[in-house]
Amino acid sequence: MKKTMIFISILILTIIAFSANKVIGVTTTTTLADTNIFDEGGYYYYSDYQELISQVYEDVYDQIYQEIYSEIMDDINEEFYEQIYSQVEENLADLLTSEQLKLYIADFEDQIHSVVYIAERSVFGVSAYTPSDGTAIGSGVVYRYDELADVYYLITNYHVIRNYVEYQSSSAIDKNEISLDLVFADGTSVELDILGYDTEVDLAVLTFSGVGLDDIIVSEFEDEANVEASDFVFAVGNPIGYNFYNSITMGIISGIDRKVDIDRYVDYIQHDAAINGGNSGGPIYNIYGKVVGINVSKLADIEIEGMGFAINLDFIQRVISRIEADNMPVNTIMPRIGANYYIIADKIDGTTVELPSLTVGGQIYTELVLDLPTGVYDGLLINKIISDQTLAGILGVGDIIVAIDTYNIHDKESFLEYLYTHYEAGDMITIHYYDFDETTFQYENTISSITIELK
Numbered sequence: 001m002k003k004t005m006i007f008i009s010i011l012i013l014t015i016i017a018f019s020a021n022k023v024i025g026v027t028t029t030t031t032l033a034d035t036n037i038f039d040e041g042g043y044y045y046y047s048d049y050q051e052l053i054s055q056v057y058e059d060v061y062d063q064i065y066q067e068i069y070s071e072i073m074d075d076i077n078e079e080f081y082e083q084i085y086s087q088v089e090e091n092l093a094d095l096l097t098s099e100q101l102k103l104y105i106a107d108f109e110d111q112i113h114s115v116v117y118i119a120e121r122s123v124f125g126v127s128a129y130t131p132s133d134g135t136a137i138g139s140g141v142v143y144r145y146d147e148l149a150d151v152y153y154l155i156t157n158y159h160v161i162r163n164y165v166e167y168q169s170s171s172a173i174d175k176n177e178i179s180l181d182l183v184f185a186d187g188t189s190v191e192l193d194i195l196g197y198d199t200e201v202d203l204a205v206l207t208f209s210g211v212g213l214d215d216i217i218v219s220e221f222e223d224e225a226n227v228e229a230s231d232f233v234f235a236v237g238n239p240i241g242y243n244f245y246n247s248i249t250m251g252i253i254s255g256i257d258r259k260v261d262i263d264r265y266v267d268y269i270q271h272d273a274a275i276n277g278g279n280s281g282g283p284i285y286n287i288y289g290k291v292v293g294i295n296v297s298k299l300a301d302i303e304i305e306g307m308g309f310a311i312n313l314d315f316i317q318r319v320i321s322r323i324e325a326d327n328m329p330v331n332t333i334m335p336r337i338g339a340n341y342y343i344i345a346d347k348i349d350g351t352t353v354e355l356p357s358l359t360v361g362g363q364i365y366t367e368l369v370l371d372l373p374t375g376v377y378d379g380l381l382i383n384k385i386i387s388d389q390t391l392a393g394i395l396g397v398g399d400i401i402v403a404i405d406t407y408n409i410h411d412k413e414s415f416l417e418y419l420y421t422h423y424e425a426g427d428m429i430t431i432h433y434y435d436f437d438e439t440t441f442q443y444e445n446t447i448s449s450i451t452i453e454l455k
Helices: 002-020 049-096 099-122 158-168 313-324 412-422
Strands: 023-026 043-046 123-130 134-146 151-156 179-183 189-191 193-198 203-209 232-237 247-258 268-271 283-286 291-298 308-312 339-343 352-360 363-371 380-385 400-404 428-434 448-453
Touching: 099 123, 099 232, 099 247, 099 283, 123 151, 123 158, 134 158, 134 232, 134 291, 151 158, 151 313, 158 193, 158 203, 179 203, 189 203, 193 313, 203 313, 232 291, 247 308, 268 291, 291 313, 308 313, 352 380
Parallel strands: 023 043
Antiparallel strands: 123 134, 123 179, 134 151, 151 203, 179 189, 193 203, 232 247, 232 283, 247 268, 268 308, 283 291, 291 308, 339 380, 352 363, 380 400, 400 428, 428 448
């Protein structure tokens, strides 16, 4: 308001001063419509005082008003900016020295200390030694304790113990040559036993005796519904071996339900907490000290940084449940049709399909054109049956699967998404298919159905 009054006062004084330099004349016959307001001699013509004021105002506005207005507004803006900056600076200083902010920071640090306390007593090293491959080092987290049996349960990645498992199954095995141990921070170790594993999801459940051991904490799993992108996470493990035993790194969840390997359809949590070799099988905790995933891999490239992946809780708990129930068929919960196949929609041409090759009765046919059953435009045309899997001995080469239960098959990606989302190995499904005659190379026009177990 003060600035506005100064502006008005200056404008009035300017008009008065400007007018005082003019010779003022009076006329009652000349109008503004047919006379110059201000002639070359510097005179104003007016019939009354108010008209004079109006003429002078109009004359000086463009010359003076805008310049004065701009200067005053610059002063006002500068003053406002200074006030705003001073206020922000004052508020920031108050915030940084406030007890409330100190309390928030202290609470956050306490939460981190709690996570570290749990991790140091729940996450341990896993060493799997074989003569042919040396020692594979990973990490694992204790998730259960059986008080009656005095046995701890630990989860890690299958690939940490893979060489040990494969060597163990050899007929020429010498058990004294291999070892699977849980390694503590002081270098001591205890023997681990394998309860079960999932080769596809890449998880393994191991057990060890609690006799003589104390100060071990069982880590809890978080509720999957509480896991969201942007949550803080802490990765715990032994990067590059035991010289960096139980290193803890912090990051955030960058995304959930990531599908890194399109053929497996395992859902991963993407995060940017630093992980390296030796972190495999180690957990990521949230700020509340609960496990939200098991680290499995890191994308490494000169153009990639901060992309780590952990198996999500849904898969972890499904695998654990099957292993503990001793119900893990063929070492994975991931269902398999057990066949190589062509997608009809990719090969169709009107009412026929042209196949690059098809082996029928031991003979390879190339550029083979087959007439499709009436009304069939989608489905899977079997190219090869894999022995000892789902379709072995049930369907044959050339047969067309058009539906599973009530799901109609259109393309590979959506088919696999449906299969892995709705079924596990061991589930029963009904397959709807058209039978192929290997002698006539013709299809039955009547659809057949069969209920089988997924392997």
